[in-house]
Amino acid sequence: MIRPSLDRFAVRSFALAALAVLAACGDPEPIKVGIIVGLTGRSADLGEASRNAVQLAADEVNQSGGINGRPISLIALDDEGKPEAAAAAVRRAHEEGVVAIIGPNLSSTTTGMLPEINRLEVITISPTASSLDFVDIDDFLFRINWSTRENATIYAKHYHNMGIRNVAAAIDANNRAFSESWLNEFKSAFEALGDVTVVSDLFDANSDQGYSSTARKLLESQPDAVLLIANSVDTAQITQQIRKLDKQTLIVAAEWAASERLLQLGGKAIEGIEMVQSYDRNNQSERYLDFKSAYFERFKRLPGYASVASYDAALMLFAALRKDDDPKTLKKNLIGLPVIDGLQQPLKFNKYGDAERRAFFVTVQDGSFVQQ
CATH class of the missing domain: 3.40.50.2300 (Response regulator)
Known part of the structure; x- marks a missing residue:
């Protein structure tokens, strides 16, 4: 289920492996999820980290049978680190029929997207946007990050x-x-x-x-x-x-x-x-070590904070979709989720769709981040 790139905002449109066992009547219809992040520009490292983590999370869901028998199909769009490009990407994702969007990373691009996601009523979960402008507002933007x-x-x-x-x-x-x-x-x-x-x-x-x-x-x-x-x-x-x-x-x-x-x-x-x-680089839990190993094996680099937050965003979205994959009920289902076990911490949205993260001070020593 690979969809072609249709315009300049679609840097890469990719679908993950279909279910191992398909219904006799044909492939089940995929659940389309948009990823809108900066894949070019000065913050492309965050965008790539987010895209990779969501891809890994979707792979795991598809390999275990999908969501209610339906595979996840990801459509990645480049916001170029620009508010106007981010808004256009939302419109493109909506035309493609996504049930939700994961992204963006920057508060500036989130500002550009916000009028469009609210107008089109597309649930959007940002892994890292944190401007106070987004806090305690009842809209279609959800945030994994602190403010x-x-x-x-x-x-x-x-x-x-x-x-x-x-x-x-x-x-x-x-x-x-x-x-x-x-x-x-x-x-x-x-x-x-x-x-x-x-x-x-x-x-x-x-x-x-x-x-x-x-x-x-x-x-x-x-x-x-x-x-x-x-x-x-x-x-x-x-x-x-x-x-x-x-x-x-x-x-x-x-x-x-x-x-x-x-x-x-x-x-x-x-x-x-x-x-x-916003994550513990030295975390030794089995779950995080498995994620870290799978991420490195797949992408030949270690995950960073955007990877961890984006994977957590995908966990929340997929949990809500398991309750009901109807986009009209998704907002209610996300807010109503019980506490979900994230990679390193419990995850829960408040009534405004805001969440919290933990804090770890690090120092650069000998070319590496060392936790204080």
């Missing part, structure tokens, strides 16, 4: 307890729905702890300004720590410029940067950089 408020507050308390009082932050102009929300929540939580200052600089990776200018501006205030609210590519490049000017100041990155691409691009400059990840 920027919860995440930024964790950072604020942690680094205040470490004695950090003066912070200089860089925020990404191309994902302001996330980066500005994150900074505002961090400032609010940090300043509530007393005797602190936070200065910030807005950077645009698409401009001609370059990262060296951003690095100089961040260091002008002689901060105790530099905070980078950016993707893995920009975080690596800004850190490299900072280290040319300053070898000692602590550099902290928002969770958005915490992917394997940061390790690949950062080199020695990112040694010592700290951030939060």
